[in-house]
Amino acid sequence: MKTTPPIHRRQFLKDTAVLGAAVGVAPNLLSAESTSSAGPFKGGKIRVGQIGCGNVSGSYLPNLTSQPFIEVVSVCDIIVERAKKRAREFKVPNVYPNIDEMLAGVPFDLLVNTTSMPSHFPVNKKALQAKRHVWSEKPIALEVKDGKELLDLARRNGVHFWGSPTCVTSPQFKFMAETMASGKIGKVTAGHGTYGHGGPGWSGWFYQKGGGSLYDPTRRVEDQGEVKVEADENTMLIMNHGKGVLSHVQTGFVYFDGERLAGEGRQLYTIDIMATKGTMHMQGWDWGPGGVDVASQGEAVLETFCKDPGKYNWVGGATYVAESLLTGTPSLITPEHALHVLEVMNACHQSQRTGRRISVESTFKWPLFS
Numbered sequence: 001m002k003t004t005p006p007i008h009r010r011q012f013l014k015d016t017a018v019l020g021a022a023v024g025v026a027p028n029l030l031s032a033e034s035t036s037s038a039g040p041f042k043g044g045k046i047r048v049g050q051i052g053c054g055n056v057s058g059s060y061l062p063n064l065t066s067q068p069f070i071e072v073v074s075v076c077d078i079i080v081e082r083a084k085k086r087a088r089e090f091k092v093p094n095v096y097p098n099i100d101e102m103l104a105g106v107p108f109d110l111l112v113n114t115t116s117m118p119s120h121f122p123v124n125k126k127a128l129q130a131k132r133h134v135w136s137e138k139p140i141a142l143e144v145k146d147g148k149e150l151l152d153l154a155r156r157n158g159v160h161f162w163g164s165p166t167c168v169t170s171p172q173f174k175f176m177a178e179t180m181a182s183g184k185i186g187k188v189t190a191g192h193g194t195y196g197h198g199g200p201g202w203s204g205w206f207y208q209k210g211g212g213s214l215y216d217p218t219r220r221v222e223d224q225g226e227v228k229v230e231a232d233e234n235t236m237l238i239m240n241h242g243k244g245v246l247s248h249v250q251t252g253f254v255y256f257d258g259e260r261l262a263g264e265g266r267q268l269y270t271i272d273i274m275a276t277k278g279t280m281h282m283q284g285w286d287w288g289p290g291g292v293d294v295a296s297q298g299e300a301v302l303e304t305f306c307k308d309p310g311k312y313n314w315v316g317g318a319t320y321v322a323e324s325l326l327t328g329t330p331s332l333i334t335p336e337h338a339l340h341v342l343e344v345m346n347a348c349h350q351s352q353r354t355g356r357r358i359s360v361e362s363t364f365k366w367p368l369f370s
C-alpha cells in the first residue's frame with residue numbers, strides 16, 4: 001500500500017501546497033473562461049481522426065459518429081487490423097497504420113487520441129506540430145514537463161488542446177460545485193475520492209512502466225499473455241489543499257469487483273465532501289454518477305438530488321470539445337486542469353519514491369460557469 005509518511009501537521013501545511021485535484025476541492029471559485037473559438041470548418045462539421053482503436057474506441061466511436069456536426073474521416077492504429085475493424089463497424093472511409101501517415105493523409109480538424117498511455121505524449125505532440133486540434137485521453141503525457149510542452153506548443157501553433165477528465169461536464173459534478181459555492185454545507189474541510197476495480201484484462205501496458213495502477217508479480221492479459229507487473233497496484237494519496245483542508249484519493253487494480261456499483265437502485269459513494277455545516281456524497285463512479293446525497297444543518301437527513309444524467313456521457317469529452325470548437329462556446333474542460341491532474345499524479349509517485357511531501361505548483365480555473 002502506498003501512503004505518505006506519518007505527518008506532522010504544521011510541517012505538512014508548510015511543505016505541501018496541493019491545489020485543486022481529482023475530488024474537486026479547489027481553493028478559489030473562479031469561473032471557467034472560453035478556451036474555444038469558432039473557425040471556418042468544412043461543411044459546418046468538425047472532421048475527426050481517431051487514433052487508438054482498442055477497447056475504449058468501441059465506446060467513443062458510436063458517440064462521435066452519431067453527432068450531426070461531426071464527421072469521422074479516418075481511424076488509425078499501429079495494429080492496423082484493429083483500425084480496419086473499427087472502420088468497417090462505423091463506416092469510416094480512411095485507415096492508417098501510424099500517426100505520420102494519418103497526418104499526411106485525408107485532412108481532419110480534431111485528433112481524438114485513445115492510444116495507450118505511453119503513446120499519448122508523442123502522438124499529441126506530432127498532431128499539435130501539424131496544427132491539428134487535439135482531444136487526448138488521460139493523462140495528456142506521462143511527465144509534467146512534457147504536458148507543459150504540449151500546452152505551449154498548442155498556444156504557439158494557435159490550436160486547441162484538451163484532455164480528460166470529462167466528468168466536470170456531468171450535471172452531478174455541476175450540482176456539487178454549485179452546492180459548495182452556495183455555502184449550504186459550510187466550509188469544506190475534507191474530501192475523499194475512490195476509483196478502482198480488479199484491473200483490465202485486455203492490454204499489458206496497463207501493468208507496465210508508464211501504466212498503473214497495479215503491482216503484482218504477474219498478470220494474464222489478452223494481448224501479451226503473462227506480463228510482469230511493474231506499475232503500482234494500490235495507491236492512497238493524501239493531499240493538503242491549504243487552510244486546513246485535506247483530502248485523499250484511493251485507486252487500485254486490486255479491488256474486488258464482483259460487487260455491483262450501479263443498478264438495482266443501489267450505488268456506492270465514490271466522492272465524499274465533508275464540510276462544517278453538511279456533507280455531500282456522489283453516488284456511483286465519477287464518470288457515471290447516479291445522483292448526489294446531501295445532508296446539511298437543519299436538514300440532517302441525507303436527501304438525493306440530481307439523478308438525471310442529461311446529455312452527459314463518459315465518452316462524450318471529444319464530442320463536447322468538437323461542439324465547442326464549432327460554435328465557439330466556452331468549454332468547462334481545460335488543458336490546465338489536465339496538466340494539474342498530471343502534476344498531482346507525478347507528485348504522488350515522487351512522494352512514494354523519496355518519502356517526502358511534494359508541492360504542486362499548477363492551478364486551473366474552477367470548472368463552473370457563473
Ligand SMILES: NC(=O)c1ccc[n+]([C@@H]2O[C@H](COP(=O)([O-])OP(=O)(O)OC[C@H]3O[C@@H](n4cnc5c(N)ncnc54)[C@H](O)[C@@H]3O)[C@@H](O)[C@H]2O)c1
Binds near residue numbers: 054079138139
Ligand atoms: N477502456 C476503458 O474503459 C477506458 C476508459 C476511460 C479511459 N480509457 C483510456 O483510453 C486510453 C486507451 O485505453 P484502452 O482501454 O482502449 O486501451 P487498449 O490497449 O485497448 O487500446 C489502445 C490502442 O492504442 C493503440 N496504440 C498504441 N500506441 C499507438 C500509437 N503510437 N499509434 C497508434 N495506435 C497506438 C494500440 O495498438 C491499441 O489498439 C487509455 O489512456 C485509457 O486510460 C480507457
